[in-house]
Amino acid sequence: MDTMNPQAKPAPVAFGRVCILGMGKSGDAAAHWCLRQLQVGTGAVSDLLIYAGKTSPSTLGSAKPFQEAGIPVIFDEQHVQGSFDTCIVSPGISNLSDFYRSAQQASAQIMSEPEAAYRISPDDWVVITGTNGKTTTTALCAHLLRSGGLLARAVGNIGDTCIAAVDDRAPGEFFVAELSSYQLASTSRLAPKAAVLLNITPDHLSWHGSHLAYMDAKLKAFDNMEPDSLAIIDYTTADARLCAMKLERRDIRVFPIDATAVFAPRPGAGVESGELVINLPGHDTLRLCRVDELLIKGEHNVVNALAAASAALWCGADPAGVAQGLRNFQPLEHRIEPCGSYRGVDFYNDSKGTNVDATLKAVTSFPGKRVHVLLGGRDKGTDLQELVDTCKSCCATVTCYGESRERFLAAFADCGIPVLQAGGMADALQVALTQAKAGDVVLLSPACASFDEFTGYEQRGEIFKELVAKLAEGNR
Numbered sequence: 001m002d003t004m005n006p007q008a009k010p011a012p013v014a015f016g017r018v019c020i021l022g023m024g025k026s027g028d029a030a031a032h033w034c035l036r037q038l039q040v041g042t043g044a045v046s047d048l049l050i051y052a053g054k055t056s057p058s059t060l061g062s063a064k065p066f067q068e069a070g071i072p073v074i075f076d077e078q079h080v081q082g083s084f085d086t087c088i089v090s091p092g093i094s095n096l097s098d099f100y101r102s103a104q105q106a107s108a109q110i111m112s113e114p115e116a117a118y119r120i121s122p123d124d125w126v127v128i129t130g131t132n133g134k135t136t137t138t139a140l141c142a143h144l145l146r147s148g149g150l151l152a153r154a155v156g157n158i159g160d161t162c163i164a165a166v167d168d169r170a171p172g173e174f175f176v177a178e179l180s181s182y183q184l185a186s187t188s189r190l191a192p193k194a195a196v197l198l199n200i201t202p203d204h205l206s207w208h209g210s211h212l213a214y215m216d217a218k219l220k221a222f223d224n225m226e227p228d229s230l231a232i233i234d235y236t237t238a239d240a241r242l243c244a245m246k247l248e249r250r251d252i253r254v255f256p257i258d259a260t261a262v263f264a265p266r267p268g269a270g271v272e273s274g275e276l277v278i279n280l281p282g283h284d285t286l287r288l289c290r291v292d293e294l295l296i297k298g299e300h301n302v303v304n305a306l307a308a309a310s311a312a313l314w315c316g317a318d319p320a321g322v323a324q325g326l327r328n329f330q331p332l333e334h335r336i337e338p339c340g341s342y343r344g345v346d347f348y349n350d351s352k353g354t355n356v357d358a359t360l361k362a363v364t365s366f367p368g369k370r371v372h373v374l375l376g377g378r379d380k381g382t383d384l385q386e387l388v389d390t391c392k393s394c395c396a397t398v399t400c401y402g403e404s405r406e407r408f409l410a411a412f413a414d415c416g417i418p419v420l421q422a423g424g425m426a427d428a429l430q431v432a433l434t435q436a437k438a439g440d441v442v443l444l445s446p447a448c449a450s451f452d453e454f455t456g457y458e459q460r461g462e463i464f465k466e467l468v469a470k471l472a473e474g475n476r
Contacts, residue, residue, distance in 0.1 A: 018045050115186060288326055372436050
């Protein structure tokens with residue numbers, strides 16, 4: 001990576017002596033930005049030191065360009081020594097950890113990489129957060145802003161890190177940032193023009209210490225909202241509604257998304273007679289498109305579409321362009337992604353469905369279809385009763401495979417639909433095919449991690465698609 005940039009402009013902030021905590025993707029990007037400031041002499045950074053965390057091939061490779069530039073990189077040490085003006089912390093390091101607390105004591109201020117990026121370039125941000133659906137909503141919102149005539153880029157946990165995108169940001173370009181609770185926990189000045197809170201379900205409890213702390217971290221996206229900003233909240237989950245009440249008590253403008261009501265809230269967004277309807281404050285009612293025109297499947301994606309469209313319209317996107325963008329947005333990879341047909345059976349790759357909540361959304365996305373769902377992988381130990389009840393009403397068969405097979409088989413033992421079993425994912429696909437017929441859906445939505453067979457959900461999804469492609473080729 002070329003760290004020199006002769007065209008770099010003076011930075012609008014001064015971070016002073018900087019400590020980078022952690023050398024994952026976020027820490028690496030922040031360190032590279034700081035190194036460029038030192039080399040070009042913008043005055044934003046006066047000194048740089050990196051605490052890389054544990055030694056690994058990845059961290060050793062990331063550290064090399066900094067070591068060659070004379071920047072100290074410290075491994076396998078969690079007691080931060082010295083005095084720093086700013087610490088930029090990687091999201092993998094919990095604010096409850098000794099490592100974080102040591103850095104906090106040694107630093108005048110501690111912040112996440114997105115917070116640092118916001119301070120460098122604070123105009124025109126949209127923040128998307130929640131437990132599930134963040135990536136689809138972020139990509140869709142950026143797409144709708146562009147469809148509506150504005151410049152926009154998806155950043156954060158999708159695409160470039162926020163800080164890697166700031167130096168070549170175009171005037172007037174919106175940053176649509178997918179931010180996790182980890183990243184939001186270490187923000188203090190972030191003030192987006194619009195922020196979306198999707199569903200909240202218990203997650204990352206070991207990192208945050210409690211579900212309440214997890215919710216509070218999500219709410220930090222709204223802490224500094226200006227009067228002309230909009231807090232867009234998914235009202236379909238109880239915890240999100242609770243967050244909305246907290247925001248209203250702070251006089252933050254809340255915009256509810258409720259796809260279950262007969263009429264869209266005013267102000268708010270919902271579905272009326274099969275159409276996506278948005279009632280922005282101070283605007284006429286907008287009817288954008290029909291639900292059945294969306295290429296992304298499932299009730300949860302209706303909420304995602306309403307949230308993304310509301311944010312884009314609030315930021316000034318043209319309504320006709322937004323409507324067209326809703327109709328032509330393609331499903332993201334590994335998220336209820338159509339991946340082919342064989343003998344009239346349609347296949348969907350939802351490898352990103354690594355928890356029960358995500359799989360519940362996937363199996364309910366095909367009303368009127370016979371669904372054959374593949375469940376399995378590395379067990380997360382979560383309660384399976386709701387999954388069993390939902391599959392009983394939505395699925396024709398369930399195939400259990402992988403390390404989690406025995407527990408899943410036991411949970412589904414008396415569910416009233418055929419429950420099949422297989423060794424690995426490839427075998428599970430073949431087993432499901434013995435029960436599928438033309439017009440049916442075979443859905444990979446495992447409700448488990450992938451690490452018993454694969455390096456991650458991405459590899460799992462890619463191999464599933466390759467298996468489907470081979471089936472289709474053999475049918476020609």
